[in-house]
Amino acid sequence: MTYVVPLVEHAPARPFLMADQVGRALAAAKILDEAAPDPYEPGTWRLRAGSKVGAVALTVPGAGAVTVRITPKVPVPRLFFLLGYSADPGGWQDGMVDLAEHSDLLPALAHAVERQTDRALRQGLLQGYRIVEEASLVVRGRIREADQIKRRSGMPMPVEVAYDEFTTDIAENQILRTAVDRLLRLPGVPRAIRTRLLHQRTRLADITTLVRGQPVPAWRPTRLNARYHGALHLAKVVLEGASAEHLPGGLRMDGFVFDMNRVYEDFVCAALREALRPYGGRSVLQAKGVHMDEGDSVRLRPDFVWYSDSGAPGIVADAKYKARKRSGYPNEDLYQMLAYCTALGLSEGHLVYAKGNALLTSHRVRRAGTVLHQHALDLDQQPDALLAEVQELIRHMVAGR
Known part of the structure; x- marks a missing residue:
């Protein structure tokens, strides 16, 4: 029997009729925040998606297959903007990826990769x-x-x-070939797009496919490979999100899943870095070498730290995609930011949330005087408006130094 499970990112749990073996397989795959049998309805499982979005097919020995499709709350065109801007803030343009009529994530991604690959290979394979x-x-x-x-x-x-x-068997072509191959193995790619992907694979037939589990080969943007840039950035998304795993009990999982927490964090850090360029200094993402104690035994890793030209830390920020409390922002985020500010010697810290159920607020810590700001970015805006909001956020951060 084939099960199809449609879910929405961070939506409430929903009941689904399915065999216990299939439900246990979903729980073992760890792609959902909740997968548990309903205590009141035999044969029913309650499923809830968290921050992971995409499509996954699970083959369950003796029980058929189950396909899980998790739709992001962010509109697909906006999601592609977040992904593209994080990969290449200077070269990304809104509308660069034509999503045609596809509103679901996986078909849209497969369509975009195929179109960009076709554009890259139109003048022949790069050598x-x-x-x-x-x-x-x-x-x-x-x-x-x-x-x-x-x-x-x-x-x-x-x-x-x-x-x-x-x-022609170079890193750029190997990345494209491997991305096309992996898309062809994913569930939910429409037949028309699959046919075009097969055409691109024929063009890349003599190119080596990358071995799963090994690092993606490095490539450097140059004038010579400029026509490949868009395709390579999208191919990287595929290679980072695609998976084919053998799980305990003979289960096999094939699919494409990525974490919206990571997508949002990468975008915020890239946007802050670009907005701070006119101020000089240097921006560090996932800062290392920050410790809470004098013995350097308790490590901290802020998402974003900006250092002035003198080398002194000036701004610290953390990106938070989902506020878990319905009534507002979680207190543990404040404790974490206070630790960052204390370790870096800063009087202000910034938490940047995706706009949800709480407004901008600030807290002054008793006896310390440290001010912790909680901002919210509205991801439903058009890209230009979203980047303008980041610029306004930077002005607020710089003014508070």
């Missing part, structure tokens, strides 16, 4: 140099002497060599 290490009967490049001694025990042939090869 470049890559380092090749191999055993050869002909000496070319340089001889890898250590490997020759280790592997050949002094024999003259074959020779372990390394050389630069001018080829």
